[in-house]
Amino acid sequence: MPRHLLALALGVCAGVAVMVVAARGIALSRMLYLLAGLIFAGNLFAALAFDYWSMLAARFIAGLPHGAYFGVGAIVAISLAAPGQASRDVCLMVTGMTIANLVGVPLGSFLAWSLSWRATFAVVACAALLLILALRLWMPHVPALPNKGFRAQFRFLGHLTPWLVLGAIGLGNGGFFACYSYVNPIMETVASVPTSLMSAVIALAGFGMNALIWPSPEQYQEAIRKVDFSFAADNFYRDETHHDMDIVLPAALNFERYAPFGVHGRKVSVHRPVKPQGEVWEDWKIACTIGATVCDPETFFHGDPVKACDSILKDWGVTYEKQQGVLPNLQTVEFFPPQTTGKHEKALLRFDGKPGFRTPSGKIELVASLQAKHGFPGLPVYVEPPKPTAEYPxxxxxxxxxxxxxxxxxxxxxxxxxxxxxxxxxxxxxxxxxxxxxxxxxxxxxxxxxxxxxxxxxxxxxxxxxxxxxxxxxxxxxxxxxxxxxxxxxxxxxxxxxxxxxxxxxxxxx
CATH class of the missing domain: 2.40.40.20 (Barwin-like endoglucanases)
Structure with missing residues (x-):
C-alpha cells in the first residue's frame, strides 16, 4: 500500500510539472478534456490491474491529472465567472473535494468490502466519463493563458507568501490524505473493527465529540478549526463549544426522542415521546440518516431510530411497539433468565453455550490471557505516578x-x-x-x-x-x-x- 500511495503522489507532482512545461499553449477547455481523460484512464487501468506493477503504473497515471485539474479548473472558473463572483465559483468547484471525502471515501470503502476493490476504481472511472460528458455539454471554449515564457511561471516564488501557502497546503493535505489512507488498516488491525463496518467508521470519524472534556482541549479545538467541514448536534447552541462548527444541528430533548431504550433487570422500558419542537431530530436519527446516506440504508435502518432499537429488541422476543403498549408498566422480557446462582456451572455465562466463565480458558483468570495474547502484561504493572514537588505540591x-x-x-x-x-x-x-x-x-x-x-x-x-x-x-x-x-x-x-x-x-x- 505505501508504494501505491507514493506512486499516486509522484503522479500528482509530475502532472503539475508537465502542465507548466509543456501545456502552456493548449486551450484551457481542451486541457480539462485531457485531464479528465487521464482520470478515466488511470482508474480504469487500476480496476483492470493484473499484478503489482500494473497497479503501481495505474496509480501513477491516476495521479497525473489530480493537482493539475484543480489548478486549471480554478483558472477556468475565474475566467467564466460573473463580475464579483469569482471566489464563489471557485469555492463551488472545490466543493467536489469535500463531497468526495464525506460521501465518496465511505462509499468506496463499502464497495471494496461488499463487492471488490476493483468496483471502487470502476465507479471512479465511470464518474470520469460523466465529467467528460458534462464538459462536452456545458464547457465553452476557453483560450490558453498568454505565454510569457518559462521563467515567468516561477517569478511569484520570489515572495514569502506563496511559500507559506504551499507549505500549509502540503502539510495539511498530506496529513489529511494520510489519515484516510491509513484509517482502514489501523482500525482493522489495531482496533479490531470488522471490515464490514469500515465505511461507517470513516463516515462517523467526522460525526463529532465533546472535545472540551479531554486533556488540553485547546489542541482539539485548534484541530477542528483546520478541517474543511465540521458540525455538531446538541440541544442548545453553546458558543464555547460550537463557534468552530460550520453547522449546528438541533437535537431533540429526552421527552422528544425514541432511542435509546432502558434495561432494568429483566424488564425493558421505552419512550412515548411528545412531538418534537420545530424540525429537531434525536441524535440516533441524525447518526442513522448520515449512515444511510453515505453507506447503506438497510444497515442503518433507513434513518429510523425505532427500527434501530427493534434490531436488538426482536432478538429478545419483543418489539418497541409492544413495549409501548404496556406503558406506564414495564413488562418482563423472557429472553433474560431469572436470577440464579451457579451460572458458570449451568452454561449461562459464555456465548458459546459451554459451562465456565466468560474468559478464553473458561476459568477465573488471575492472569489476563487475552491481554497477554496481544502483547500486554497479563498482570497489572505499577507505574510510578508524578510526585508532588515544592513548586507543585x-x-x-x-x-x-x-x-x-x-x-x-x-x-x-x-x-x-x-x-x-x-x-x-x-x-x-x-x-x-x-x-x-x-x-x-x-x-x-x-x-x-x-x-x-x-x-x-x-x-x-x-x-x-x-x-x-x-x-x-x-x-x-x-x-x-x-x-x-x-x-x-x-x-x-x-x-x-x-x-x-x-x-x-x-x-x-x-
Whole structure:
C-alpha cells in the first residue's frame, strides 16, 4: 500500500510539472478534456490491474491529472465567472473535494468490502466519463493563458507568501490524505473493527465529540478549526463549544426522542415521546440518516431510530411497539433468565453455550490471557505516578461530582444551575487551607506546568478531601475550565484513555 500511495503522489507532482512545461499553449477547455481523460484512464487501468506493477503504473497515471485539474479548473472558473463572483465559483468547484471525502471515501470503502476493490476504481472511472460528458455539454471554449515564457511561471516564488501557502497546503493535505489512507488498516488491525463496518467508521470519524472534556482541549479545538467541514448536534447552541462548527444541528430533548431504550433487570422500558419542537431530530436519527446516506440504508435502518432499537429488541422476543403498549408498566422480557446462582456451572455465562466463565480458558483468570495474547502484561504493572514537588505540591483530582451536576454537563450556560453554584468550586483539606492562609469561599488560581494560563476557582474547605489533594470539576468554561491543566500524554496503553488525574498543580490565593 505505501508504494501505491507514493506512486499516486509522484503522479500528482509530475502532472503539475508537465502542465507548466509543456501545456502552456493548449486551450484551457481542451486541457480539462485531457485531464479528465487521464482520470478515466488511470482508474480504469487500476480496476483492470493484473499484478503489482500494473497497479503501481495505474496509480501513477491516476495521479497525473489530480493537482493539475484543480489548478486549471480554478483558472477556468475565474475566467467564466460573473463580475464579483469569482471566489464563489471557485469555492463551488472545490466543493467536489469535500463531497468526495464525506460521501465518496465511505462509499468506496463499502464497495471494496461488499463487492471488490476493483468496483471502487470502476465507479471512479465511470464518474470520469460523466465529467467528460458534462464538459462536452456545458464547457465553452476557453483560450490558453498568454505565454510569457518559462521563467515567468516561477517569478511569484520570489515572495514569502506563496511559500507559506504551499507549505500549509502540503502539510495539511498530506496529513489529511494520510489519515484516510491509513484509517482502514489501523482500525482493522489495531482496533479490531470488522471490515464490514469500515465505511461507517470513516463516515462517523467526522460525526463529532465533546472535545472540551479531554486533556488540553485547546489542541482539539485548534484541530477542528483546520478541517474543511465540521458540525455538531446538541440541544442548545453553546458558543464555547460550537463557534468552530460550520453547522449546528438541533437535537431533540429526552421527552422528544425514541432511542435509546432502558434495561432494568429483566424488564425493558421505552419512550412515548411528545412531538418534537420545530424540525429537531434525536441524535440516533441524525447518526442513522448520515449512515444511510453515505453507506447503506438497510444497515442503518433507513434513518429510523425505532427500527434501530427493534434490531436488538426482536432478538429478545419483543418489539418497541409492544413495549409501548404496556406503558406506564414495564413488562418482563423472557429472553433474560431469572436470577440464579451457579451460572458458570449451568452454561449461562459464555456465548458459546459451554459451562465456565466468560474468559478464553473458561476459568477465573488471575492472569489476563487475552491481554497477554496481544502483547500486554497479563498482570497489572505499577507505574510510578508524578510526585508532588515544592513548586507543585498538590495532586489534582479532576472530575468531582455534585448532586445537581452530572458528568460533562456544561456549567456556564445554565442559569438555574448557576443559582446553585455560580462558579467553579474546588475542595481542599482544612490543613492545606490553613498552610496557605485560605478560607472558605476564597478565590484561588490553579497552576499547572502544562498550561500557559491560570485557572480560576472558589475554595470549599472540607475534610471530604484528603490532605495534598485538590478535588476539582470540569465542565466550566473560560478561565474556569480545568482540563487545560492536564497534558495530552501518558495514555493508558490498553484502553487508550488519558490519565486525567495524573498531574500535580499548585494553588495560589487570588
Amino acid at each position: 498538590f495532586k489534582l483530582l479532576n472530575g468531582t461530582r455534585r448532586p445537581y451536576i452530572t458528568h460533562s454537563k456544561t456549567r456556564s450556560d445554565q442559569p438555574y444551575l448557576l443559582e446553585l453554584e455560580p462558579e467553579s468550586t474546588i475542595n481542599m483539606h482544612p490543613k492545606d487551607a490553613e498552610k496557605l492562609g485560605i478560607k472558605e469561599g476564597d478565590g484561588v488560581w490553579l497552576v499547572s506546568p502544562y498550561c500557559d494560563h491560570k485557572v480560576r476557582a472558589k475554595v470549599r474547605v472540607t475534610i471530604l478531601c484528603q490532605p495534598g489533594l485538590i478535588d476539582a470539576q470540569y465542565g466550566w468554561r473560560g478561565d474556569q475550565e480545568t482540563q487545560p491543566l492536564i497534558p495530552r500524554k501518558n495514555w493508558d496503553p490498553i484502553s487508550g484513555y488519558p490519565c486525567c488525574n495524573d498531574v500535580c498543580i499548585r494553588v495560589e490565593k487570588a
